[in-house]
Amino acid sequence: MVKRADAIVVGAGVVGAATAAALAESGRRVLVLEQGVPGGAVSGASLACIGTHMMDEEELPLLTWCCEAWAELDRRAPRFEYNRCGQLRFLRHENERRSAETWIGIERAAGLRPELLDPAEVQAIEPGLTGPIVAATWSPDSAVVNPFLAVRTLLDVARSGSADVVSGATVTALVTRGGRIAGVETSLGRFEASIVVIAGGPWTQRLAATADVELPIVPRKAQCLATVGTRPVIRTVVGACKAEGGVDAGYTQIQQAASGQVLFNTVLEGGVTATGSPEIVPEVDRAFVRDSVDTLLFLFPALAGLDLLRSWVRYEAVTPDDRFLTGPAGPEGLFVAAGDGGTGFVRSLGMARIIRDRIDGTTPPCRDDLYDVGRFAARAAA
Ligand SMILES: Cc1cc2nc3c(=O)[nH]c(=O)nc-3n(C[C@H](O)[C@H](O)[C@H](O)COP(=O)(O)OP(=O)(O)OC[C@H]3O[C@@H](n4cnc5c(N)ncnc54)[C@H](O)[C@@H]3O)c2cc1C
Structure with a gap:
């Protein structure tokens, strides 16, 4: 088993799977650590509607981008019952x-x-x-997908890059060294990486707290x-x-x-x-x-x-404004993608893209400031 990776993704729900796929496609060795089984928490229980209708007005460009990205994934890997049913x-x-x-x-x-x-x-x-x-x-233009098969497809994309997925690995703490992220402690021992992305759904804030990062989820x-x-x-x-x-x-x-x-x-x-x-x-x-x-x-x-x-x-x-917290958080090398507000399936591909662009220093396809992890603290201070 890999003990060292370029990037560790905590959580194999749809957000973690999409993030792993995006990072593996940009050439990183990615390790996905999942405490249960992939898709076994919220994602597999989802109704997984992929649409833009009656959603957050400011997020419409991102949602539109996400819907097209799901359609594109279906063209590449038509294995998750994508159905543009309206x-x-x-x-x-x-x-x-x-x-x-x-x-x-x-x-x-x-x-x-x-x-x-x-x-x-x-x-x-x-x-x-x-x-x-x-x-x-x-x-x-709204669609539905089979949520389990969608998670599996994204993990297949990640594996066809250079990702490993480990089920039954509970991440118990973040490891920092000299003020930056160095890896994670898990029920299977320590894994090292200079980038850690927490995509832990409703468990995210608990893990972030082990590096003194407070998240309003x-x-x-x-x-x-x-x-x-x-x-x-x-x-x-x-x-x-x-x-x-x-x-x-x-x-x-x-x-x-x-x-x-x-x-x-x-x-x-x-x-x-x-x-x-x-x-x-x-x-x-x-x-x-x-x-x-x-x-x-x-x-x-x-x-x-x-x-x-x-x-x-x-x-x-859920976050106070129902939008994701997506981007860097706390020590250098730590990223978060969580806080879905109940419509995280459709938005997962966009959140993964934002994480990848933040790590690579490239420009995201849509505004990413809406998801700044520190936005509530900044508003409170203003
Ligand atoms: C009934 C229902 C209907 C829905 N319908 C829609 C819809 O139509 N359209 C839509 O867009 N969204 C919908 N959603 C919301 C959508 O399903 C979620 O936003 C999305 O699945 C969240 O994905 P996630 O990856 O963030 O979370 P999760 O799927 O919960 O994944 C997080 C993963 O992280 C793992 N994890 C957490 N902590 C650790 C740790 N310390 N160590 C290791 N692993 C860890 C968990 O085990 C879990 O597998 C619905 C949700 C529900 C419940």
Whole structure:
């Protein structure tokens, strides 16, 4: 096993896998250390929608770049069920129309092509969506991927460069020497590298603290349900029109996997923002199950009677402004890429690119200052 590498990436979720691929492609010997199995934490539990719709306005250039990078990865390595199925965001009430129109205006100004559809137009795209919605927005370029296969594909890209991936290696502390990073201590012993990237999702702040780096990341509870597999009914990613207050005001995402399982991550009455420890993974809330099933059947009444198969809870890593912390942090050679705000799958390729550009001193394709690790401390001091 390699005990020394050019760069160590802590965590083999989608962010770590993408970072390893980016660094290996630029010629570095990379070592990925994962405490569990690749994709086994938040990433594998994701609904993995790849899109720009109703996201952070300032991040639209980066999100657009990320969507194109995912499409490009699919052209190079079509092994992760990339499906450009489009995304609908339904409106239950007339008073949501203004919000939908505002989002459409913002995205069109950024060169994207969302539309507002009436129920008949919605049914032409999504015939099973027969519930009494008043309208829906349509973002034709959104896609979904299989999250496990996407992580595996990125790690394959990394390995075809010169990366090693070690599962079951818990990084317990960062090692510094003379004020710069020198490696990591792990459950398998010490590994040395002059560059360490922590892509540890909701565990990132704990490891960073071992080098006296404080990160404002909070774990936020996200819940999901899956039915048994059924005939193809849902063609797109179906979500609720984003209300003011974002996730706190309620959130819905429904889609059908290639396996035929209907997956939904639906809370219209709030309740997804409970915080907790990523180690303590509780059951999903009863109210969440009720709201989710109600919403699914409101939209797709023909799915009544479909059995639920499983549920799961994960803790996403959230920062005060819902944007990643990506870039150098603390001692020279230490980098962080975490704090996904619940949409880290789509943004992972962009975060990996920013890390690579920061290390190489090259220019990133989009603004990277939005993700400065020190931005909250700088704002507090101002
Ligand atoms: C239900 C659900 C639906 C979602 N839907 C979407 C969506 O549609 N679109 C979207 O863009 N995003 C979505 N997300 C969010 C997205 O999945 C996450 O933002 C993304 O997966 C985070 O990836 P990550 O690599 O940062 O974290 P993780 O996948 O958690 O990876 C971090 C890894 O680091 C490892 N690790 C941590 N600490 C250590 C250590 N000390 N030593 C060794 N290893 C360590 C962990 O074991 C873990 O494997 C969803 C999330 C959930 C839960």
